[in-house]
Amino acid sequence: MTYYDIQTIYLVTGFLYVLLPATAWMVLSSQRSTAAALWCSGGLIFSLSCFFFAIRGSGPDWLTHSVANYLLWIANILPILALRMQLQRPWRLGTVLAGLLVAILVFEYWNLVAENHMMRFLWSACILVGLFAYIHRLSFQIARTQHIRSANWLAAVYFIAACIIGLRFLRVTLGFAPAGATVSGFDSVLTVFMGIVTSVLGNFAFVGTFLERASQQSAQAAILRARQEEAQRLGAQIAHLDRQRALGTMSASFAHELSQPLTAILMDAQNAKTALTTQHFNAAELAHSLEEIQNSSNRAVALIERIRNFIKPNQTHQKLVDLQRLTRDITDLMRIRARANDVQFQLDLDAPNALVWGDRVELSQIMVNVLRNAIEAMQHSTTRFVTVRLTTTQDRCILRFSDTGPGIAPELLDRVGTPFVTSKADGLGVGLAISRAIAEKHGGTLTIANSASGGACVTLDLPRASSP
Numbered sequence: 001m002t003y004y005d006i007q008t009i010y011l012v013t014g015f016l017y018v019l020l021p022a023t024a025w026m027v028l029s030s031q032r033s034t035a036a037a038l039w040c041s042g043g044l045i046f047s048l049s050c051f052f053f054a055i056r057g058s059g060p061d062w063l064t065h066s067v068a069n070y071l072l073w074i075a076n077i078l079p080i081l082a083l084r085m086q087l088q089r090p091w092r093l094g095t096v097l098a099g100l101l102v103a104i105l106v107f108e109y110w111n112l113v114a115e116n117h118m119m120r121f122l123w124s125a126c127i128l129v130g131l132f133a134y135i136h137r138l139s140f141q142i143a144r145t146q147h148i149r150s151a152n153w154l155a156a157v158y159f160i161a162a163c164i165i166g167l168r169f170l171r172v173t174l175g176f177a178p179a180g181a182t183v184s185g186f187d188s189v190l191t192v193f194m195g196i197v198t199s200v201l202g203n204f205a206f207v208g209t210f211l212e213r214a215s216q217q218s219a220q221a222a223i224l225r226a227r228q229e230e231a232q233r234l235g236a237q238i239a240h241l242d243r244q245r246a247l248g249t250m251s252a253s254f255a256h257e258l259s260q261p262l263t264a265i266l267m268d269a270q271n272a273k274t275a276l277t278t279q280h281f282n283a284a285e286l287a288h289s290l291e292e293i294q295n296s297s298n299r300a301v302a303l304i305e306r307i308r309n310f311i312k313p314n315q316t317h318q319k320l321v322d323l324q325r326l327t328r329d330i331t332d333l334m335r336i337r338a339r340a341n342d343v344q345f346q347l348d349l350d351a352p353n354a355l356v357w358g359d360r361v362e363l364s365q366i367m368v369n370v371l372r373n374a375i376e377a378m379q380h381s382t383t384r385f386v387t388v389r390l391t392t393t394q395d396r397c398i399l400r401f402s403d404t405g406p407g408i409a410p411e412l413l414d415r416v417g418t419p420f421v422t423s424k425a426d427g428l429g430v431g432l433a434i435s436r437a438i439a440e441k442h443g444g445t446l447t448i449a450n451s452a453s454g455g456a457c458v459t460l461d462l463p464r465a466s467s468p
Helices: 003-031 034-054 061-086 093-113 117-146 149-173 186-249 251-277 283-311 323-340 360-377 431-441
Strands: 319-322 344-348 355-358 385-392 396-403 445-450 456-463
Touching: 003 034, 034 061, 061 093, 061 117, 061 186, 093 117, 117 149, 117 186, 149 186, 251 283, 319 323, 319 360, 323 344, 323 360, 323 385, 323 396, 355 360, 355 456, 360 385, 360 396, 360 431, 360 456, 431 445, 431 456
Parallel strands: 344 385
Antiparallel strands: 319 355, 385 396, 396 456, 445 456
């Protein structure tokens, strides 16, 4: 093999290191990745180093020896930075520059001070073995931790490259081969051929790692979307079942409350019938009976409508909700349960423009859950009041529920509102968790604490909407 042949091989290798990284960059351009940019930049710098090696003998020594070796190191440092980014372990720029400076100083010592060309060659070869071995290690870690098969090919390519440069290092050290990157002989040809193989397989393997990762991320994103959709569907079902359960526990109270207007309707209708069957009936009394029938019917319809609106399956409809009016409707709905447990509501709802954007049914569920828990908590209390206070600030609506119960046990205070955490023997521990999720969905918060005067205090804080 002639000297010219080695130069030609370096020249071919240089062109490959222009073409293949450029091709890799075009393939990965949609990724907009810093790691891809570093890898492809390393390939281009490697090509420049090969061009300088190709003109050794006709170009200046500082360019074909010193600069060519420095570029060769940098060309392999950049892939290391790229791989460390993929492993989310980036190096600091100062560390890289300090290491590169030390390598240059030692190289120039052997080159200019000691003028030992063999040690200069061995030092550069030692650095390349270390860089190739480290690229092999990083690629193997990516393959093992991220399950990317293309990284195994990348690791294999650089393992072979490290072995070939290591073999060249040993042969020069033992005197079986001359030092130098462009000397004729089997070692030099094998080294340059290794560079060609590394260019081809290395770039394809690196592109493969990105494409595999993109495929994995797409699959994971699809799985995540499916899980989120399933969680939302199940969450809506649980919320619906929780509303049904709440009304189920109050069914006896609702039956009693509904029986009152129905009984009044029956009595007024009986009185009207009796008056009509007599010869002498009072038109004013008959009109009064009919009016009472109408009023009682309206009360029954209003109660049934509140129950129907609360229990219907929820399809989220964001609209402007008057929090004051909604709170009155829900306390009217819960007053049945409250009276059955000797609990009184104290309302302070005279807050101006208490408007929020949200879903009326979902916000109702928060209030029902909070009031139901307060009523159940005061079963053994002597004084049974629930104070509901609504206040507004410039951008917030704050609804606060305070009861006169025993409060929340200290060991549960930090975990209350967490799914399946409850102090009730027959509780599921989902009511307040659902309520908190609904509040957060509306851009607000639901906080649960103990009042300084005793009892529990639940605060619903929602963003205030501007007046229509």
